[in-house]
């Protein structure tokens with residue numbers, strides 16, 4: 486099977502790439518062979534636009550058998566530990582819509598998108614393909630262009646979507662893979678809480694360490710074909 490591993494930045498998957506260089510056969514710059522599978526690595530850039538573009542470009546040439554999007558993320562719950570790795574199974578578009586004076590209306594509210602029209606289930610983009618990873622807690626995601634850092638935005642997202650996790654790329658993965666019928670896993674490691682911005686509290690190194698530990702585990706557990 487061809488597995489595509491995507492990340493917004495190379496930093497997020499660097500330790501895994503170093504491991505791959507040691508254990509796998511390198512076929513070219515971004516393509517590895519391991520235990521009879523091919524693993525391709527793609528760095529998409531930050532945000533939904535570049536992620537959707539890069540995935541679409543890749544799928545137009547050859548659809549992979551499975552996609553893993555690995556990255557760090559913010560968490561809405563202080564009771565979830567920084568560094569925990571979760572699988573995001575449901576996604577929402579957090580800031581696509583219209584301002585109506587003090588109220589923000591999403592695309593479904595204003596009738597420019599239809600609930601339950603592919604790739605949406607209701608107003609969410611649901612991954613129905615990943616019941617294979619019981620080791621990770623399942624989380625609901627919201628994807629934004631503008632990282633949330635004010636009480637009013639956090640309150641709005643919480644009230645409307647009840648998310649656990651915030652990222653800048655997750656919904657693009659779900660959107661493309663659902664429409665293209667490609668199974669996928671969105672793996673996110675919690676680097677920070679979604680709160681009024683205080684970067685000194687972020688634990689990016691810990692989140693990347695744990696994320697890559699899980700990626701290495703998954704690779705080592707790949708079945709021989």
Ligand SMILES: O=C(O)c1cccc(C(=O)CC[C@H]2O[C@@H](n3cnc4c(=O)[nH]cnc43)[C@H](O)[C@@H]2O)c1
Pocket residue numbers: 493494531532556557558559560629632633651652653654676677678679682684
């Ligand atoms: O310097 C900042 O203010 C800042 C704010 C948000 C993210 C960054 C990054 O350098 C990482 C962007 C990258 O990480 C994901 N991420 C991590 N935490 C969050 C979050 O709380 N909300 C949204 N995205 C987050 C995101 O997917 C990006 O790929 C710097």
